Amino acid sequence: MSVSHRQQVFAASQAVVVKIGTNALSRPDDTLDVDRIHRLAEQLWAIRATGRRVVVVSSGAVGAGIGLLKLKGRPRDLPHVQAAAAAGQARLIRAYDEALQVHGVHAAQILLTANDFKHRTRYLNVRNTLHTLFEYPVIPIVNENDTVSISEIKFGDNDRLAAMVASLIEKPLLIILSVVDGLLDGDPSDPAARPLRLVENLKAVESLAGSSKSSRGTGGMKSKLESVRMATHTGTNVIIADGRMDGVLDRVTAGEELGTLFLSRKESVPAWKRWIGYTVTPRGALRLDEGAVRAVVEKGRSLLAIGVTGVDGDFSKGELVSLFDPSGHEFARGLSNFDARTAASIAGKRTEQVIEALGAGAYQEVIHRDNLTVMG
Structure with missing residues (x-):
């Protein structure tokens, strides 16, 4: 040095x-x-x-x-x-x-x-x-x-x-x-x-x-x-x-x-x-599979419902949630487009299934990339 x-x-x-x-x-x-x-x-x-x-x-x-x-x-x-x-x-x-x-x-x-x-x-x-x-x-x-x-x-x-x-x-x-x-x-x-x-x-x-x-x-x-x-x-x-x-x-x-x-x-x-990732206290958590983790971390994509394996906490639409990989490591945070109950109801579903369950006007992403911070 x-x-x-x-x-x-x-x-x-x-x-x-x-x-x-x-x-x-x-x-x-x-x-x-x-x-x-x-x-x-x-x-x-x-x-x-x-x-x-x-x-x-x-x-x-x-x-x-x-x-x-x-x-x-x-x-x-x-x-x-x-x-x-x-x-x-x-x-x-x-x-x-x-x-x-x-x-x-x-x-x-x-x-x-x-x-x-x-x-x-x-x-x-x-x-x-x-x-x-x-x-x-x-x-x-x-x-x-x-x-x-x-x-x-x-x-x-x-x-x-x-x-x-x-x-x-x-x-x-x-x-x-x-x-x-x-x-x-x-x-x-x-x-x-x-x-x-x-x-x-x-x-x-x-x-x-x-x-x-x-x-x-x-x-x-x-x-x-x-x-x-x-x-x-x-x-x-x-x-x-x-x-x-x-x-x-x-x-x-x-x-x-x-x-x-x-x-x-x-x-x-x-x-x-910076505000999303390191300032606000998360109100809940989403557990993801390996494919979703790679999509978010390596490819810079939004989080889709199909990659969510579990939902923890009682959060409202627009509140901050932590994202955990299959090993239990928190690697990102973001603002959820859905409340906890809705997120749990669509976890693991493909986009067309989400639209069928929630209607054509529903968000296609659980968390949009613009509202998500990878923490490393």
Whole structure:
């Protein structure tokens, strides 16, 4: 892996999404490290000065609240977590705004829940807001709205949120700043473990991620790799690096071999298909035979009823469903032209049989190719 290769990755990007983890922004006593925010703000401004769009997905609200409210640690119950987030978010966004003002730009706060991505209209509103903000001398600072989030509408962690934000923007580079120098080739507790500098096949290294979570945040390397998978499958290159390093963003964008670079598996996927494949939660599932899998994956065709061997869940017409191959692997997602009961009634039938059963005006495809995303 040459330095010039990393430079090419940055050169090909039109935007940079930087996710900054809680631990990368916190002092040992859990208070917010304002000095580090100022150093990162200078580097963010430098990226923006290249003409690229810049978005920050920043953790740290709960951590800032822990210090602000003088709590002994991260609260275990939801009301106190939300209270810490409410107090800490104000402190966090003020720190970003003050740091960015030094460089003639402001912070624009965007607080989101998972529902903002699940519903198409709200998704488009978020996307339009971001793109409008790019017209002004501001840098959007995105965070999960922890003050109102409950389990049903949470992203899980800001690594996933960062990947979803990257899906809103054309040709982004996603940089995840943590407290580790990328993905290690062994157990993090082993002094001999070394960071992998390049990953081209994510499946080959997924076993290297442990199940541990960070001390102040909610993520870990496993969640980061899940987010990397989401991003790389939609054409986004990802770098995981240590956010505590001096000048980490300057050095990464200059092409230095810091952290781990995960190369995307395909060309950039259109925004509509990114939303289908990686943003909405499926409401049901269709099980397919081998012929249907080949038709969808290799030939780029729509899904016909004859290839459906089973229907799971209770979904309505137009809702998202997962597609599973005979081995039980989810390989695609799409918007169903039929509700679950109708889909089950026509499963395995030829097109002429579908028309005979449902009428001449019925859809000939269970899922049209334009509303289907192969996930790999």
